[in-house]
Amino acid sequence: MRVVMIGTGYVGLVSGACLADFGHRVTCVDKDEGKIAQLRKGIMPIYEPGLEALVARNVGEGRLLFAGDPREAVPEADAVFIAVGTPSRRGDGHADLSFVHAAAEEVARLIRGFTVLVTKSTVPVGTGDEIEALVRRERPDADFAVVSNPEFLREGAAIEDFKRPDRVVVGFSDERARPVMAEIYRPLYLNETPILFTDRRTSELTKYAANAFLAMKVTFINEIAELCEKVGADVQGVARGIGLDNRIGRKFLNAGPGYGGSCFPKDTLALVQTATRAAAPLELVETTIRVNAARKKAMAAKVVAAVGGEIKGKTVGVLGLTFKPNTDDMRDSPALDLIPALQALGATVQAFDPQGREAEALLPGVDFKSGPYEAITGADVMVLLTEWDQFRALDLDHVRGLMRAPVVVDLRNVYRPDEVRQRGFAYSSIGRP
Numbered sequence: 001m002r003v004v005m006i007g008t009g010y011v012g013l014v015s016g017a018c019l020a021d022f023g024h025r026v027t028c029v030d031k032d033e034g035k036i037a038q039l040r041k042g043i044m045p046i047y048e049p050g051l052e053a054l055v056a057r058n059v060g061e062g063r064l065l066f067a068g069d070p071r072e073a074v075p076e077a078d079a080v081f082i083a084v085g086t087p088s089r090r091g092d093g094h095a096d097l098s099f100v101h102a103a104a105e106e107v108a109r110l111i112r113g114f115t116v117l118v119t120k121s122t123v124p125v126g127t128g129d130e131i132e133a134l135v136r137r138e139r140p141d142a143d144f145a146v147v148s149n150p151e152f153l154r155e156g157a158a159i160e161d162f163k164r165p166d167r168v169v170v171g172f173s174d175e176r177a178r179p180v181m182a183e184i185y186r187p188l189y190l191n192e193t194p195i196l197f198t199d200r201r202t203s204e205l206t207k208y209a210a211n212a213f214l215a216m217k218v219t220f221i222n223e224i225a226e227l228c229e230k231v232g233a234d235v236q237g238v239a240r241g242i243g244l245d246n247r248i249g250r251k252f253l254n255a256g257p258g259y260g261g262s263c264f265p266k267d268t269l270a271l272v273q274t275a276t277r278a279a280a281p282l283e284l285v286e287t288t289i290r291v292n293a294a295r296k297k298a299m300a301a302k303v304v305a306a307v308g309g310e311i312k313g314k315t316v317g318v319l320g321l322t323f324k325p326n327t328d329d330m331r332d333s334p335a336l337d338l339i340p341a342l343q344a345l346g347a348t349v350q351a352f353d354p355q356g357r358e359a360e361a362l363l364p365g366v367d368f369k370s371g372p373y374e375a376i377t378g379a380d381v382m383v384l385l386t387e388w389d390q391f392r393a394l395d396l397d398h399v400r401g402l403m404r405a406p407v408v409v410d411l412r413n414v415y416r417p418d419e420v421r422q423r424g425f426a427y428s429s430i431g432r433p
């Protein structure tokens, strides 16, 4: 298949490279010429484990190309995927579809022969209908079908998720689209991945329902953690005890500082907008959003309590800034709530993240250090905020020697409380005695 991917970000680049690896001929297009120039030199614009090698292999074998101009590839394409951003619209939280619409218009002008237009971006229910109308308006003569194919990959494990997904969802109405989509995902049939062919609206809503459910699950265990702290129970024991029940499942039961990232915050907001407009409000999701926002704010108080109630003039060493490990993505990261809150209370913050490249622009006033030990040197408290592997086995005796005071706030429950306390630290974590 000849495939074009419009938008070469976290989703577009990974999807494009994986589809090329499946054997298709893929052109990844991005309007950001800088990104395309970098990619042509083999430089990845994002950090994702395994991506550089995957891209290099497929470029080398001639199946993966990069273009700044969609004219280079769209006319020949069997399928054009739209994988552009759908951020929250300022003010109301609805998904901002301006990038999707602009991409669809551009593509509409260029398609030749029967072309399947696939929406991979996360878009509100009904967007497929809008795209269809828009393309028809732009090009009354065009022969096309609009398909919804939401992406479920996780940053940090994106290649594995794309190549071995739990399922692929394809929403369509024009029967001619089915064989094209089946051919694109054919390698997945071999490992018996369920491919759910459904209607477009069901597919669009499935993506939001999945993210809202996961956001709710995380928020649930976070609230249970809060209760554990009050009653002297251990949230990890509770999570294990409930997670072994297959109806609940073990994943997404790690209590932490509140969810962030490029998807849950914006997708829960957008789903609530859709539901409210449809007069079917989703109160569970509304509550999840509210509880999570409050939780992210409450983390500063936890750090203040750990240093005895007054943080003014103290130094906080923060380990990890990205919203989760193995990505450089800073979007809606808990760090963006916690650090400014600590600074506002008069703390000095020094920090280290292995990949949070953007962090310097997003977190003014922070002293960025070159490693974890540098970040906690002279600190009155160490805050473990993102559970990168390299923070899991710090030399705690060395840490104690470097810090001004031996205080650790572990917001990811990486360490065992007794082990850290035995080494002379005051230690607090999430939902554990």
Ligand SMILES: NC(=O)c1ccc[n+]([C@@H]2O[C@H](COP(=O)([O-])OP(=O)(O)OC[C@H]3O[C@@H](n4cnc5c(N)ncnc54)[C@H](O)[C@@H]3O)[C@@H](O)[C@H]2O)c1
Pocket: 006, 007, 008, 009, 010, 011, 012, 029, 030, 031, 032, 035, 083, 084, 085, 086, 099, 102, 103, 106, 120, 121, 122, 123, 151, 152, 153, 154, 155, 262, 263
């Ligand atoms: N990031 C994730 O983990 C994830 C997972 C599943 C789904 N999604 C969804 O996938 C979509 C993309 O997310 P992302 O994180 O990859 O976004 P991103 O911001 O990393 O990438 C979007 C890219 O699209 C480009 N772009 C915008 N308009 C364009 C146009 N008209 N022509 C060409 N390029 C254009 C931008 O320059 C940018 O490089 C979103 O709808 C998101 O909700 C993201």
